[in-house]
Amino acid sequence: MAQVLVVTSGKGGVGKTTSTAALGAALAREGAKVVVIDFDVGLRNLDLVLGAERRVVFDLINVINGVAKLPQALIRDKRMETLYLLPASQTRDKDALTEEGVAKVIEELRTNFDWIICDSPAGIERGATMAMRYADAAIIVTNPEVSSVRDSDRIIGLLDSKTVKAERGERVDKHLLITRYHSSRAARGEMLSINDVLEILSIPLLGIIPESQEVLRASNVGSPVTLNSPASVPARAYFDATRRLKGENIPVQIPSEAGGIFNKLFGRKAA
Amino acid sequence: MSSIVRQRHSLMFRPRSYMAFAIAPQPPIVDWLAELDAGLKRSESFFAGQHVALDLAAVNLNATAIGQLVADLEERNIRVLGIEGIDPAKWQAGLPPVLRGGRGTRTADQPGSVAAPAPSPAAARTAPQNQQPASLMIEDPVRSGQSVVFIEGDVTVLGSVGSGAEIVAGGSIHVYGTLRGRALAGATGNARARIFCHRVEAELLAIDSYYRTAEDIEDRLRCRPIQAWLEGGALQISAMN
Numbered sequence: 001m002a003q004v005l006v007v008t009s010g011k012g013g014v015g016k017t018t019s020t021a022a023l024g025a026a027l028a029r030e031g032a033k034v035v036v037i038d039f040d041v042g043l044r045n046l047d048l049v050l051g052a053e054r055r056v057v058f059d060l061i062n063v064i065n066g067v068a069k070l071p072q073a074l075i076r077d078k079r080m081e082t083l084y085l086l087p088a089s090q091t092r093d094k095d096a097l098t099e100e101g102v103a104k105v106i107e108e109l110r111t112n113f114d115w116i117i118c119d120s121p122a123g124i125e126r127g128a129t130m131a132m133r134y135a136d137a138a139i140i141v142t143n144p145e146v147s148s149v150r151d152s153d154r155i156i157g158l159l160d161s162k163t164v165k166a167e168r169g170e171r172v173d174k175h176l177l178i179t180r181y182h183s184s185r186a187a188r189g190e191m192l193s194i195n196d197v198l199e200i201l202s203i204p205l206l207g208i209i210p211e212s213q214e215v216l217r218a219s220n221v222g223s224p225v226t227l228n229s230p231a232s233v234p235a236r237a238y239f240d241a242t243r244r245l246k247g248e249n250i251p252v253q254i255p256s257e258a259g260g261i262f263n264k265l266f267g268r269k270a271a
Numbered sequence: 272m273s274s275i276v277r278q279r280h281s282l283m284f285r286p287r288s289y290m291a292f293a294i295a296p297q298p299p300i301v302d303w304l305a306e307l308d309a310g311l312k313r314s315e316s317f318f319a320g321q322h323v324a325l326d327l328a329a330v331n332l333n334a335t336a337i338g339q340l341v342a343d344l345e346e347r348n349i350r351v352l353g354i355e356g357i358d359p360a361k362w363q364a365g366l367p368p369v370l371r372g373g374r375g376t377r378t379a380d381q382p383g384s385v386a387a388p389a390p391s392p393a394a395a396r397t398a399p400q401n402q403q404p405a406s407l408m409i410e411d412p413v414r415s416g417q418s419v420v421f422i423e424g425d426v427t428v429l430g431s432v433g434s435g436a437e438i439v440a441g442g443s444i445h446v447y448g449t450l451r452g453r454a455l456a457g458a459t460g461n462a463r464a465r466i467f468c469h470r471v472e473a474e475l476l477a478i479d480s481y482y483r484t485a486e487d488i489e490d491r492l493r494c495r496p497i498q499a500w501l502e503g504g505a506l507q508i509s510a511m512n
Binding site: 124146150151153154156157158160199200202 | 411412414415416417430431433434435436449451
């Protein structure tokens, strides 16, 4: 059964696109057929992070408008043959996303892929609501700071009201991915603690990704961190998150900067 | 004890609710109007002096057609106060405002006792629904940006109320989690309403239009269980442990 995931946050710059690419690559590495969709129409980025920007011919809006067929717009990753990208249009805006059009695209992808990962734009407007509209599950990307946490809280409210699943009276599964975590800054009280974030959002924790140069470096060379440096601390955190996403029960660890050794077991099972 | 907060008189908004009759046209409109005329013939003054809302959920009309229908009703001395059951995108200037959140209720002096006229679907809708005590229980957390408005009575939240969320209650508000957003109790002018919460980090507490913002809540009370009430024209807050 295909799973439709939305990677969302409300706030911008927290790591949605980076996480979409890293999780998509991690799932594809194990042989699953994965498509990542960029919903940031007008401000696309996922193509760059995946290093596919020079191969974009057609995009999501072309498919919605019937200008191109879905297989024509899908870009296969050069490194992993089960990873595909459906890019956003850079020249249009979010109004071009129609509910029927998005529904049709997702429906068609469901028959061909194991994982459909929708990379949401920031905000709570059309782009974000269309990205979450047909999701079975959501990954809420949050930085451990108050503005990001409040925006995530807002997004969780929308997931519980504006998705097709919610309108049917079902629940969209929610997973919290804390990114850009900095253990020494958290220890100094300059960031919210993991417990604070979990207490405020009260949804299950999928993983904690440390702030890391590796992530930045990977994005700049157009390769997901899980592919570019799979042994790095953030990549391993993404791999663990991927396994939890597939239902494995492994304890979440708080990464520390000191040589990338996980020093503390994180016992709490959130909500 | 709690300090007295400065009172402001310049701007006071008081939510108020009114009784209105919802009439719900059924397609085809022409037949429905004929039926309405027949009913009005039997009791001409049925709608006289009544607030009437037009429930368009059962029909699919564009703005022009809605305008026409409103005019048709006006000809029959039925003044439409507002419209419900339409996509707000369809609304155009010149039409009565869009209403939301209406619920069925019972009236003490229901004029429906005179030979029930044509718009029976509407009458069925406004018929008494329940006699349960007026309280609203919310089991999930109330998230940032959500607004829970329950003017009929008390609101109980089992989870937390997020920063940027608000609870508006005609009666008291009880929050068993952390209250980080706003709580406005006694919103219809009930000075006896109170606010209780297990842990206060609220942005604003208000009872019957007297309020305190986070800045005016003493530090010693923050993150503790509290209750808030009105006394001597000021909002009082005290810790409960």
